[in-house]
Amino acid sequence: MNGPSNQAIKRLISLHGWSGTVLSIFLYAVVLTGTVSVLRDEIARWSDAERHIVHPFGQPIYATVRRLSDQVPEAFRAQVRVEHARDGSLRVFFYEKRKIPGRGTQDFGRDYLLDPETHSILAARQGVAPHQRVESRAHELSHFIVDLHARLLIPGRLGLYATGVLGVFLLVAVITGILIHRHILRDLFVTERPGGRVVSLRDRHGLASVWSLPFSILLAFTGTFLSFATSLGLPIVAMSAFGGDIDRAFAAVTTPAKVENAAPADLADLDQVMADALRISGTYPRLLTIEDAGRRDARIVTLHRNGGNGAVRSHTLEFDGATGAFLRDRPLVGHEPSVGSATVALMSPLHFGDFSGLASRAVWLALGTVMTISVVSGMQLWLKRREDDPVWRSCRMMFAAVVWGLPVMLSGAAYGFFLSILGHDVHRGTLAGFLVSGFVVLVLSLRAATPVELSRVLRRMFAWSVLMLPVLRLQTGGVSWGEAILNNIWQVLLIDALCLALAVILLVQQRVQDRAAQNALNLAE
Amino acid sequence: MTEQDNSRVDVFPHLRLIAKWNAHPRRTRWISAGPLGFVMAILSMASLPHGLPVGAGGVDHLVMPVVLFPLLWAVLIVVPVLPERPGGVQAAYIGTILVELVLIVLGCGGSL
Amino acid sequence: MLALIAIFISFGALAALVQQDPKRARVFRQDARRVWLSSRALWLLCLSPSVILPFVAPFAHWVIWFGAITAGGWGLAYLRPGVLHRIRSALVQCEARMLQWRG
Numbered sequence: 225m226n227g228p229s230n231q232a233i234k235r236l237i238s239l240h241g242w243s244g245t246v247l248s249i250f251l252y253a254v255v256l257t258g259t260v261s262v263l264r265d266e267i268a269r270w271s272d273a274e275r276h277i278v279h280p281f282g283q284p285i286y287a288t289v290r291r292l293s294d295q296v297p298e299a300f301r302a303q304v305r306v307e308h309a310r311d312g313s314l315r316v317f318f319y320e321k322r323k324i325p326g327r328g329t330q331d332f333g334r335d336y337l338l339d340p341e342t343h344s345i346l347a348a349r350q351g352v353a354p355h356q357r358v359e360s361r362a363h364e365l366s367h368f369i370v371d372l373h374a375r376l377l378i379p380g381r382l383g384l385y386a387t388g389v390l391g392v393f394l395l396v397a398v399i400t401g402i403l404i405h406r407h408i409l410r411d412l413f414v415t416e417r418p419g420g421r422v423v424s425l426r427d428r429h430g431l432a433s434v435w436s437l438p439f440s441i442l443l444a445f446t447g448t449f450l451s452f453a454t455s456l457g458l459p460i461v462a463m464s465a466f467g468g469d470i471d472r473a474f475a476a477v478t479t480p481a482k483v484e485n486a487a488p489a490d491l492a493d494l495d496q497v498m499a500d501a502l503r504i505s506g507t508y509p510r511l512l513t514i515e516d517a518g519r520r521d522a523r524i525v526t527l528h529r530n531g532g533n534g535a536v537r538s539h540t541l542e543f544d545g546a547t548g549a550f551l552r553d554r555p556l557v558g559h560e561p562s563v564g565s566a567t568v569a570l571m572s573p574l575h576f577g578d579f580s581g582l583a584s585r586a587v588w589l590a591l592g593t594v595m596t597i598s599v600v601s602g603m604q605l606w607l608k609r610r611e612d613d614p615v616w617r618s619c620r621m622m623f624a625a626v627v628w629g630l631p632v633m634l635s636g637a638a639y640g641f642f643l644s645i646l647g648h649d650v651h652r653g654t655l656a657g658f659l660v661s662g663f664v665v666l667v668l669s670l671r672a673a674t675p676v677e678l679s680r681v682l683r684r685m686f687a688w689s690v691l692m693l694p695v696l697r698l699q700t701g702g703v704s705w706g707e708a709i710l711n712n713i714w715q716v717l718l719i720d721a722l723c724l725a726l727a728v729i730l731l732v733q734q735r736v737q738d739r740a741a742q743n744a745l746n747l748a749e
Numbered sequence: 750m751t752e753q754d755n756s757r758v759d760v761f762p763h764l765r766l767i768a769k770w771n772a773h774p775r776r777t778r779w780i781s782a783g784p785l786g787f788v789m790a791i792l793s794m795a796s797l798p799h800g801l802p803v804g805a806g807g808v809d810h811l812v813m814p815v816v817l818f819p820l821l822w823a824v825l826i827v828v829p830v831l832p833e834r835p836g837g838v839q840a841a842y843i844g845t846i847l848v849e850l851v852l853i854v855l856g857c858g859g860s861l
Numbered sequence: 862m863l864a865l866i867a868i869f870i871s872f873g874a875l876a877a878l879v880q881q882d883p884k885r886a887r888v889f890r891q892d893a894r895r896v897w898l899s900s901r902a903l904w905l906l907c908l909s910p911s912v913i914l915p916f917v918a919p920f921a922h923w924v925i926w927f928g929a930i931t932a933g934g935w936g937l938a939y940l941r942p943g944v945l946h947r948i949r950s951a952l953v954q955c956e957a958r959m960l961q962w963r964g
Binding site: 235236239388392399448453456457458460464465473477558559568 | 822
């Protein structure tokens with residue numbers, strides 16, 4: 225089969241370059257923070273000063289849910305959501321579907337945050353979801369990184385549109401890259417040639433891009449779906465197929481049909497249901513929902529983290545709400561398993577890479593790193609080819625500022641978090657740390673004479689800041705290595721080790737480069 | 750254009766339009782890959798629920814257009830770049846948009 | 862465990878493919894490399910887990926294997942020829958300096 229013509233290849237190269245370049249800074253931000261987000265649970269546990277954490281679903285919850293149910297207004301008792309909150313607490317939300325003027329039907333009710341061990345109430349708030357949520361301080365850092373990845377910190381739907389568009393541009397770059405690169409297999413093992421020439425950068429970009437190709441497609445595709453599904457897809461499908469009724473569209477997709485039976489009935493033993501769910505799926509659920517509590521047709525649904533028993537897709541187990549009998553493995557969408565439900569069920573686990581514990585996350589971390597190198601080397605190649613163009617030459621400084629500046633800013637966010645955990649607003653503290661370090665990067669960029677010098681300074685700054693992070697963590701009440709070993713908090717050891725290893729690698733690399741540059745200078749003299 | 754071309758255009762006047770689009774290939778590519786491609790992708794999400802089978806779970810026709818939207822949009826951006834004369838691609842895009850609009854109108858009319 | 866074995870087998874095959882790749886040898890001006898097995902045989906060995914794993918292990922193991930060999934394949938290819946030799950030279954130099962310092 226003949227490939228594209230030479231003229232078409234030239235146009236494809238142009239499209240490939242421009243689609244990657246125009247939004248490259250934001251694409252780099254999304255890919256880098258996505259790579260870091262793979263370890264969001266580990267970062268959350270690392271940044272949490274709690275020595276002893278109990279899994280909220282490892283304790284009996286039935287008595288607590290009944291006690292709280294008696295306290296809330298009757299209108300809120302039919303729908304209940306019990307979840308493993310991000311900070312390890314138990315969250316119980318009693319709610320009803322209420323029409324809010326200007327906002328359609330929303331979940332309105334009372335939210336409780338409970339201590340996972342004693343079930344004492346830590347906080348409670350009433351309101352419209354999700355604003356009724358009481359967030360815990362301890363996991364703000366991982367929330368911040370994930371929010372930066374998923375929405376670029378842009379609030380509301382705009383943030384999701386932004387990351388969705390980036391995902392589409394990444395897909396365009398991948399498709400055009402495949403069409404352009406005629407000798408994919410022949411160049412599969414050709415690494416970067418020395419010399420820092422255009423051909424060297426082409427080798428670097430080609431190698432990283434080709435090897436990360438399947439996962440670039442996968443992550444761009446699943447990421448764009450996750451961005452657009454509810455922010456754009458659902459409203460459009462609702463407009464077209466349900467006369468604009470988003471609630472009806474959402475219910476049609478997510479709520480399976482059932483035989484109504486409004487006869488009163490006590491709620492089944494949630495602890496027994498939890499034990500059965502753990503036995504069937506192999507993991508504790510992330511979320512337990514009770515639909516139509518107090519009726520004979522009540523349902524208890526447990527949504528499990530991915531993994532468990534070697535499955536990729538998540539399990540959603542449905543139990544009879546009155547008897548506690550296991551009914552079926554409910555598809556994520558639709559009434560019965562289908563191509564659509566299977567596809568949707570795979571989107572999250574294949575994007576987050578959390579379907580098989582640390583093994584899958586380690587692989588996703590490695591692949592995210594290769595993708596980041598692919599994006600950065602693509603920009604380096606683009607700028608190297610346009611060295612003589614004054615406009616693009618000035619972009620080199622901006623590019624150098626972003627490539628190492630963003631890691632510095634992420635490190636700054638961590639510093640802001642740890643410094644504010646002692647008593648201040650951690651959300652503001654984390655954001656302040658991010659912005660202040662961004663300002664520092666800006667000042668350094670304006671003062672730097674060349675992009676190479678700027679890269680050098682920022683890389684060193686990042687290496688030293690990451691090297692001191694475990695020290696700061698410890699000094700602000702964090703878990704020591706001894707306590708981590710005694711309490712099996714391996715996440716502390718892992719992230720600290722990664723910080724130290726990264727810092728050492730960068731500093732040694734810098735030293736080797738400086739020495740090589742010095743030797744070259746001596747030879748020239 | 751030759752006499753033969755002129756007689757073909759008399760029978761198929763849309764060919765004159767395509768020829769006009771081919772006279773400015775860059776502009777045609779930008780329009781096709783840009784706004785036309787985006788509109789076509791969005792309308793496919795709106796129209797395919799009225800054409801796809803519902804599947805075993807009763808939701809495939811709603812869910813699959815949303816799943817395929819990003820890939821479809823990306824492909825629609827790339828396709829106009831390939832041929833030397835993109836006028837036909839633009840015509841195909843416009844034709845497909847019209848078909849999608851008809852599907853939406855018929856589908857909405859049926860559900861009302 | 863099965864995924865680990867599959868990754869190990871595929872990595873071995875990839876390492877051999879990297880070592881005997883003719884274009885890589887040409888680009889880095891290396892002498893003709895010893896050919897352990899033909900490229901076709903090595904590729905078959907490398908990709909054989911993709912056919913076997915789905916029958917003997919859950920889908921998650923196949924996904925992990927595939928991810929590991931793409932990331933690891935890049936890592937193997939990224940290392941320049943002679944990197945092990947250079948690492949060994951650097952370690953020897955380090956040792957010599959330490960002995961010198963100790964006096």
